Amino acid sequence: MNPRGRPPLRNRGTADNPPNRFVPISYELDPEALDTEAFDPEAPSPKTQFLKDTSRSLITYNNSPDVGFEASINPYRGCEHGCIYCYARPTHEYLGFSAGLDFETRILVKEEAPELLRRELAASKWKPQVLAMSGVTDPYQPIEGRLQLTRRLLDVLLEFRNPVAIVTKNHLVRRDIDVLAQLAHYNACAVYVSITTLENELHRVLEPRTCQPQRRLEAIRELADAGIPVGVLVAPVIPGLTDHEMASILEKAAEAGARHAGYVLLRLPHGVKELFADWLSEHFPDRKEKVLNRLRDMRQGKLNETRFGSRMRGAGIFAEQIAGLFQLACRPTGINASRLELSTRHFRNPDGRQSTLFD
Numbered sequence: 001m002n003p004r005g006r007p008p009l010r011n012r013g014t015a016d017n018p019p020n021r022f023v024p025i026s027y028e029l030d031p032e033a034l035d036t037e038a039f040d041p042e043a044p045s046p047k048t049q050f051l052k053d054t055s056r057s058l059i060t061y062n063n064s065p066d067v068g069f070e071a072s073i074n075p076y077r078g079c080e081h082g083c084i085y086c087y088a089r090p091t092h093e094y095l096g097f098s099a100g101l102d103f104e105t106r107i108l109v110k111e112e113a114p115e116l117l118r119r120e121l122a123a124s125k126w127k128p129q130v131l132a133m134s135g136v137t138d139p140y141q142p143i144e145g146r147l148q149l150t151r152r153l154l155d156v157l158l159e160f161r162n163p164v165a166i167v168t169k170n171h172l173v174r175r176d177i178d179v180l181a182q183l184a185h186y187n188a189c190a191v192y193v194s195i196t197t198l199e200n201e202l203h204r205v206l207e208p209r210t211c212q213p214q215r216r217l218e219a220i221r222e223l224a225d226a227g228i229p230v231g232v233l234v235a236p237v238i239p240g241l242t243d244h245e246m247a248s249i250l251e252k253a254a255e256a257g258a259r260h261a262g263y264v265l266l267r268l269p270h271g272v273k274e275l276f277a278d279w280l281s282e283h284f285p286d287r288k289e290k291v292l293n294r295l296r297d298m299r300q301g302k303l304n305e306t307r308f309g310s311r312m313r314g315a316g317i318f319a320e321q322i323a324g325l326f327q328l329a330c331r332p333t334g335i336n337a338s339r340l341e342l343s344t345r346h347f348r349n350p351d352g353r354q355s356t357l358f359d
Helices: 031-035 089-095 101-105 113-122 149-160 171-185 200-206 213-225 243-256 272-283 288-298 317-333
Strands: 049-052 071-073 106-109 131-133 164-168 189-195 230-237 260-265
Touching (some): 288 317
Parallel strands (some): 049 106, 131 164
């Protein structure tokens, strides 16, 4: 049981629903209720609810200099993968939900996403550029297997030959190799598979509804064999818990065919700090203080850093050690030996407007 008095839930990242920082009213669980039969540790976890998202636009923009893209698309809000560390959890608070259990059990679905994307790409004001897919939540989370929204978005991108860069933790990406390979023919596609740990037991509690690390490596292999540019993201790097695995992850990914790589230091914005600290208390109480203190050493004495330039990598001697380890581990594998650059050169408007904005 975590310090907030919530019993753990099977196959969920957290059982907690902390207060929404934008909502002044919240409720607290009665501690005395924990002694009743209302809480059965073997009971099934709450079912995921899928709600209609009525957004009238799809492409979102940012001016962050350290994320590598300016425009992104996300067919879902919230993510059933339930990764306890997910930096996107606080985005659910803008919808009136919690960054905790709500984030992984109340998923908003953009049912009209393909039609919205087609309209925006066909607009005369659209400047062809790389679109990131999964800037917030995973486009291949479990519900995608049934709804196929990501698949339909890729079909639209192929129609326009607009480049896309995908990040995912799910081997389901292999389903779309046929479309991805066609985009790759126009140098308009890259896939990064995110791997946090190679240890199955740690993966089970850290990322409860993602596929196992071995299946992600299999996805890298199949993508590479199909001629699709593929890389690995060691993300997030959790000091004192997963940082020692960086070299092994890069080595295994390179053996599978990854030719590009990156890493991101653990980020704990807003309520994710408390959720992650409670998770450590539940699963790794002996390492909790080491992990949190190491983060503080790299985050200017705090658990989160929002400044551009340091929020992704941290600062200080421990951050420098991780950066050095990453560079050292990449060298013998051949990863990052060449630069990955996608092209807008082949962009077209199938409705008739031919772009003149080339690389």
